[in-house]
Amino acid sequence: MPNRLKNSTSPYLLQHAGNPVDWHPWDKQSLALAVHSDKPILLSIGYSACHWCHVMERECFQDQEIAEIMNDHFVCIKVDREERPDLDRIYQIAYQILNHKPGGWPLNLCLTPRGYAPFFAGTYFPPEPRFHLPSFRTVLEQAAKHYRLNREKLAGHHVSFAAAIEQMNPRQPTGDFPDADKLLLSAINTLQGEFDAVHGGFGRPPKFPHPTQLDLLMIGTQSPQTSISRRCSQMVVFTLLRMAGSGLFDQLGGGFFRYSVDREWAIPHFEKMLYDNSQLLFTYSIAFMHFKTPIYERIIKETANWVISEMQGEAGGYYSTLDADSEDQEGKYYVWSETDLRAVLPDPLYRRLEQQYGLFGEPNFEGCWHFNLNRETDLETLNEHPDVMPEFYQARQKLMEIRNTRQRPAMDNKILTAWNGLMIKGMAKAARILNQPAYLGSAQQAIQFVRSNLWRGDRLMACCTEGKTTLNGYLDDYAFMLEGVLEMLATRWNSADLHFAIRVSEVMLERFEDTEEGGFYFSSHDHEQLLCRLKPGADDAIPSGNASAIRGLYNLGTLTGNPQYLESANRAIQLFADELKRQPSVNASMVIALQQIKHGATVILRANSTEQQAWQEALSETIHPLINVYHINSDESGLPDSLAGKQPEVGGTAYICRGTSCGEPVTSPETLLEALSEFTR
Incomplete structure (x- = not known):
């Protein structure tokens, strides 16, 4: 008998739709049921490609006896961590607080029905004691007993737990902002100490x-x-x-x-x-x-x-x-x-x-x-x-x-906006470096898909599966898409893409920016109320959304001459100063963003299609990763005033810009290369 996941679009949730466990999705009705029945929530988070998620599903969630314990004592909620990275981030941190070690997937927690505070957190459990782990039966029975005996004590648990997690959000820095080059060197030295000189990479297995x-x-x-x-x-x-x-x-x-x-x-x-x-x-x-x-x-x-x-x-x-x-x-x-x-x-x-x-x-x-x-x-x-x-x-x-x-x-087959932004960026870069039209076409198709299916005009949606679009976008959706579109503009200029990047930035600032302290929340201002609200700065398996937003806003602000973007980028990176000082290598994307602000340059090249060739050949030797080059045809229409005003002379004209300041027009490729070499020293 299918459970309440049967109508889900998530492939991961559908993998559990036939379980004897009475699984619910995370929604208002399921959360209200926990309050009404005064049962704790058993929250289980995973994803469809996760090997140990499959193992636990076969061993535990298909087991009738275990399912009866779960159904009797808990409101059981399944979450696809790729659809709900907001929940996954919060409860991975909760796992670390409760267990003093990193978590993983499957992630299984017991939450209070009001406030959703965890009082137990674990990962994989076998059906019988194994691998020095207790059986899942025992875990469930002990967690249910703990809730019965401590119901009143746990009633306000969410307040203190939320405060403990939010304490990890960055605060205004206590000292001067560190020097960008000193931070880079500190990160390099740390990575040198972790470097595996025999096999490459950093740290110990798993690598x-x-x-x-x-x-x-x-x-x-x-x-x-x-x-x-x-x-x-x-x-x-x-x-x-x-x-x-x-x-x-x-x-x-x-x-x-x-x-x-x-x-x-x-x-x-x-x-x-x-x-x-x-x-x-x-x-x-x-x-x-x-x-x-x-x-x-x-x-x-x-x-x-x-x-x-x-x-x-x-x-x-x-x-x-x-x-x-x-x-x-x-x-x-x-x-x-x-x-x-x-x-x-x-x-x-x-x-x-x-x-x-x-x-x-x-x-x-x-x-x-x-x-x-x-x-x-x-x-x-x-x-x-x-x-x-x-x-x-x-x-x-x-x-x-x-x-x-x-x-x-x-x-x-979920199509996630954030991950598509990352792939658009990678595919556009590969297209430009290898001169591969197929890669350019692939990135173009992905941008068009996002604009047609995941962009609502006033917001990005996070996910599209089998033609059904769901979930308001998170910070990563906006920041990664912004960087992807900017990389695409550097590969092939399209004024419509520029206007899309501008609109994405404006909505990101409106919905995610902390205008008082700086930086960006992971969830939007109108997001549902969860245990707490995060403002993450460090990288994990994907880059920091805050760092990506900073880079994207700074590069777009330099390209368009919009000071608001630059101010927001600078205010955000200032917020993470203390975090950067403590762990620069963990905040690699943030260090890169700071390097972009200090040493980066944007080249705006205006020339007709015939003239572009000589400039492109010269600039192909420009290999500094902090230099962005945008080739805009001299007859391009639909440009913002700041770009339309950069008129070319015969033979083409280049402008080197940093922040809102652009240098004198440069009218030869040789002069441009000489100027860029000075910029990045």
């Missing part, structure tokens, strides 16, 4: 790619101090090479998995997330622009091609995730037994594949091989072009044909 920190190091590569530049280059190049040749990257089909379970990047957690691939597409693009390493180009192309072929819908929006599991086994779609390989490949092709992927000794994943490039390969000079490695290319093609006949991992 995540941390693209925002790599982007920060890319800025460090431009330092005039040779020692800093060399250190940053070494960390970036080595990490990107190791990830490119590892099992973190799908060596057959393209695209990155979410993280590696080991230090060597050999075996991933096999889910593929749009947000990881969007950020890494951008990171590899700026790295290829600087270092020209051939394997980076392959990674960009195979990632972008995979996104377009598998993650972009016919209407243009990008889907969210690919599951880690197929046929109830993690990674089954991607791995190969030696028997399977020998059965489909002639011996010469098998030998070439064996050499390229190092298929010697014991298989690396549960009796099968998950492909990593041979560790003896020189990744910096590797050229895998079919003309150079015909047998290897044939082997890969054959295996892809076979793999395409396997049962595919499930697709979560």
Whole structure:
């Protein structure tokens, strides 16, 4: 008998629609039921590609006895964390407060029916005691008993708990704002201490790619101090090479998995997330622009091609995730037994594949091989072009044909505005760096989808699934979309996109900005009342929405000459000063935003289509990540007055702008390059 999730559009909620648990969505009716019945809320948060979410669903939520305990003692609410990042953020912090360690998914909490304050929080639990964990039955019974015995004490629990979480929001800084370059150096030094000099990356397993920190190091590569530049280059190049040749990257089909379970990047957690691939597409693009390493180009192309072929819908929006599991086994779609390989490949092709992927000794994943490039390969000079490695290319093609006949991992076809903004940014950057019209077309289609389906004229919506648009947008939706559209304008100017970016910015300021203290709340001013309201500044798996808003507003303000955008950006970054001083590497996106404000430059180039070519060729050598260049045809209509007034001379004219100030017109590419070199020293 289906429960109340049966009418949901979320693929994750629909996975639980047939459970014997009387699941409810998070809505007014479900919350009112908890108050009316005086039952605590069992809040369970996960997402469709989550392996351990699937495990707990099979083991616990399909169990009739466990379901009866849940139904008798709780109002059970299921939440898709990708649809409701507001709830997920709040209750991940709550988990950390209660357990003194980071959380994860599935996230299971017991909340008071009034105020929604947690009095218990955990992640995965087995049906019987296992892995040094209690059974879920025991957890449920103890939590229900605790609520019965402490009902009155818990009545005001939400007030103190909300205050504890909101205390983590930034406050006005206590001292002078730190120097941007000192902050950058501090972040670089911290990352150097965490750097894995043997395998690349940072920290211990599980190892995540941390693209925002790599982007920060890319800025460090431009330092005039040779020692800093060399250190940053070494960390970036080595990490990107190791990830490119590892099992973190799908060596057959393209695209990155979410993280590696080991230090060597050999075996991933096999889910593929749009947000990881969007950020890494951008990171590899700026790295290829600087270092020209051939394997980076392959990674960009195979990632972008995979996104377009598998993650972009016919209407243009990008889907969210690919599951880690197929046929109830993690990674089954991607791995190969030696028997399977020998059965489909002639011996010469098998030998070439064996050499390229190092298929010697014991298989690396549960009796099968998950492909990593041979560790003896020189990744910096590797050229895998079919003309150079015909047998290897044939082997890969054959295996892809076979793999395409396997049962595919499930697709979560939600189209999330925030993640689409990230992918538009990455795809537009790749289109520009590699001069790939297909990538440009992909980003254009995604912007059009957002404008047609997720933009209401006075607000962005957060999610569209199967044509149904739901949920008011969050800060990330506005900030990431703004940056994506700006990157698109730098790749291909379209005045309609500029006006869309301006309108998105205006609504973001109206609905999210704290006009008294600065910065932006994650949820809008008219959002439903939750336990508390957050103003996050640090990066996690995705960049900080506040940092992205600051960068987007500053760049748009410089482009259009609007001082309001610049003032809001400066006020916001001032708010996070103390947080930046404490942990600059954790706030990598915020450090990048500060570098943009101090060292960044915007070039506005007005020239006709014939004249543009000479300027573009000269500017192709401009590789500083803090320089934005916008090519606007001399006859472009529909421009704001500040841009329309920048009239070109014959041959074309460029303007270098910082903040609301633009320099004297520059009328030759050579003079422009000389001026830009001075700007970024």
